[in-house]
Amino acid sequence: MxxxxxxxxxxxxxxxxxxxxxxxxxxxxxxxxxxxxxxxxxxxxAHAHFTTLSENNRLRIEPIPPTRGLIYDRNGILLAENRPAYQLEVTVEQAGDLELLLERLSGLVDLSPAEIDRFRASVRQRRPFQPVLLKSGLDDETVARIAVARHELPGVEIEARPVRHYPHGADFAHVVGYVGRINEQDLRRLDTRNYAGTSHTGKTGVERHYEDVLHGTTGHKQVEVNAQGRVIRELSVVPPVPGQDLFLSIDAGLQRAARDALAPHDGAVVAIDPATGEVLALVSKPGFDPNPFVHGISHRDFSALQSDPHKPLFNRALSGQYPPGSTLKPIVALAGLEENVTTAERRMFATGYYQLPGYERRYRDWRRGGHGWVDMNRAIAVSSDVYFYDLGHKLGIDRMAPMLGAFGIGSRVGIDATGERPGILPSREWKRSVQNLQWFPGETLITAIGQGYMLTTPLQLADVTSTLANRGQRVQTRLVRAIRDGADGEPLAKPLRYPDPVIASDAHWDVIHQALIDAVHARHGTAWGSIGSTAPAYRIAGKTGTAQVFSLAPDQEYDESELDRRLWDHALFIGYAPADAPEIAVAVLAEHGGSGGRVAAPIARRVMDAYLTSLGLLAETEEQP
Structure with missing residues (x-):
């Protein structure tokens, strides 16, 4: 068991x-x-996936940035070029200990804290395999020191890249603008795929406005690398498409003539070809050298520019907003004629002041004793404030503002550059919306002489002058006249554009046109003593103006000799020439110049002389008064 x-x-x-x-x-x-x-x-x-990973360990795609397009003046003079320069770049994924690398580089290269901060910011914005700019504009000695220590600097490369250069310095800074290093704000507006390998972008002026045209299209190359990331060979290349070249309407010679004519005043000069709307000169003084901004201007130098009391970074021509003063009296006169509230022949006795019916306040004329008997022609020529107080009162702001608006006052001209401001066209609706207040009759009077709330830019005044020269025909103002695709291509002209014209009868245009001629060439005209009395070989149609910097009390007199220069009136002049066949329209603003006739008018005359001489319409011996 x-x-x-x-x-x-x-x-x-x-x-x-x-x-x-x-x-x-x-x-x-x-x-x-x-x-x-x-x-x-x-x-x-997963064969395809791991094959790709394997290939990525062996192959690398490197961007090839395009060459930036060049910028020329209307005669082919180079205003913005590309110069070869050495720059220091770091590829983060190959660098290892980045802080140790920066410490080693600081012993070889003069690196400012600002440059290191910009580099660190760029590292956060770029992919690890993309080279990041650390310093540009290296000299030969620095390049040699880095080459000797190259074995201790992983991920560091010295590249010869084209760098933007502005050969004329401050002369065109406010027109052309400048390029600078790409920052976080730029990345929000740029196509990062097309800017791989690109370190700079347009910041101001034409450089910024035409960034898409100037930049081009990024190419790329496929390279084989070893385990250390060194390039062994190049496998394929897709070349970049260079940026297109721009031909500005600016005449470099006239630009310098306008700058010299404006000296010693701060201010602006804008000259336009009335037939095409092309800007012939655009000067804002003082200017600044844009070249330091390309490599990265130091905090000290930038602070010096910002704190300069003359404000060299401020583009007075496009961004400066000033009362137009008496330069707008011809438009008010045209409104009076078109609205049938007056005639060219109507005369009035202009005393030294004007009073609204039922009001005690006296609105004074710039001439203490007044101008006596004046009709419209004489009132424009002698710039009678009292005549235009009366006309403004008869018109009213509701009929005056539309005519001013038809000329573009209170609106941006729409020029192809950055920084333009619209100015202010005061009206009943404007005051209600901005200040929530009603409009008063006295405000109509001071608006009629270009003061009060009204503000314009020198560019707007030049555009207005061009419209006066064309008898109401408006042409879109522009800086770029042609674009060229490739160095061997033919520049393609940009088509003209025509905003809505200012409609007025031929008889009324004749009245305004003759009054503007008399303001210069008649003995009683405000510009006769400074430019008309010299009997130029051509006739000028123009209007002087002054813009108050501060308001006077009713019983206060304006006396330059008792005021600080910074409180003097701004001097203005608008004009076109030759008067009967205009080739150029000019607006001049001389800050604190005091007198439009004495200061601004001769500046405009010199600009006109220079341009008409270049066209062969004025002999060299007749150029200066």
């Missing part, structure tokens, strides 16, 4: 052992199947 039990127990043990062996075999088979399945997944199912 015991033998039988022992035999049964042995059978059970053998059975359990067989089950365990079977389970072990099944587990082993399952593990083998799992391993085979995983191998199949990796080698077959």
């Amino acid at each position: 015991e033998r039988q039990d022992s035999y049964n127990e042995e059978g059970r043990d053998q059975s359990r052992f067989s089950i365990r062996v079977l389970v072990s075999i099944l587990v082993l088979l399952l593990l083998v199947l799992l391993l085979v399945g995983r191998m199949f997944t990796l080698q077959v199912g």
Whole structure:
């Protein structure tokens, strides 16, 4: 019996052992199947993915930035060029310890804290395999020091890149603008894919406005690298498409003549070809050298520019907003004629002041004793404030503002550059919306002489002058006249555009046109003593103006000799020439010049002389008064 039990127990043990062996075999088979399945997944199912990863370890795509387009004046003079320069770049994924690398580089290169901060900011914005600019404009000695220590500087490369240069310095800074390093704000507006490998972008002026045209399209190359990231060979290349070249309407010679004519005053000069709307000169003085901004201007130098009381960074021509003063009296006169509230022949006795019916306040004329009997022609020529107070009162702001608006007052001209401001065209609706106040009759009077709330830019005044020269025909003002695709291409002219014209009868245009001529060439005209009396070889149609810097009390007299120069009136002049076949329209603002006739008019005359001489319409001996 015991033998039988022992035999049964042995059978059970053998059975359990067989089950365990079977389970072990099944587990082993399952593990083998799992391993085979995983191998199949990796080698077959994910073959493409791991092939790509393998290739990426061996191959690299590197961007090739395009060459930036050049900028020329209307005669082919180069205003913005590309010069080869050495720059220091770091590829982060190859650099290892970035802080240690920067410490080593600081012993070889003069790196400012600002440059290091910009580099760190750029590192956060770029992909690790993209080179990041650390310093540009390296000299040969610095390049040599880095080359000697190259084995201790992983990820560091010295690249010869084209760098923007402005050969004329401050002369065109406010027109052309400048490029600077790409920052976070720029990245929000730029296509980062097309700016891979590009470190600079347009910041102001034409450089900014035409960024898409000037930049071009980024190319790329596929290279094979070793384990250390060194390039072994180049496999394929997709070349970049260079940026297009711009031909400005600016005449470089006239630009310098306008700058010289404006000296010693701060201010602005804008000259336009009335037939095409092309800007011939656009001067804002003082200017600044844009070249330091390309490499990264130091905080000290930038602070000096910002704190300069003459504000060289401020573009007075496009952004400066000033009362136009008497330069807008011809438009008010045209409104009076078109609205049938007056005639050219109507005469009034202009005393030294004007009073609204039922009001005690006296609105004084700039001439203490007044101008006596004046009609419209004489009122414009002598710039009678009292005549225009009366005309403004008869018109009312609701009929005056639309005519001013038709000339573009209170609206941006729409020039192809950055920084233009619209000015202010005051009206009943404007005051209600901005100040939530009602309009008063006295405000109409001071608006009629270009003071009060009204503000314009020198560019607007030049555009207004061009419209006067064209007898109401408006032409879109522009800085770029042609664009060229490739160095060997033919510049393609930009088409002209015509905003809505100013509608007025021919007889009324004749009245305004003759009055503007008389303001210069008649002995009683405000510009006769400064430019008309010299009997130029051509006739000028123009209007002087002064813009108050501060308001006078009713019983206060304006006396330059008792005022600080910074409180003097701004001097203005608008004009076109030759009067009967206009080739140029000019607006001049001389800050704190005091007198439009004495100061601004001769500046405009010199600009006109220079341009008409260049056209062969004025002999060299007749150029200056």
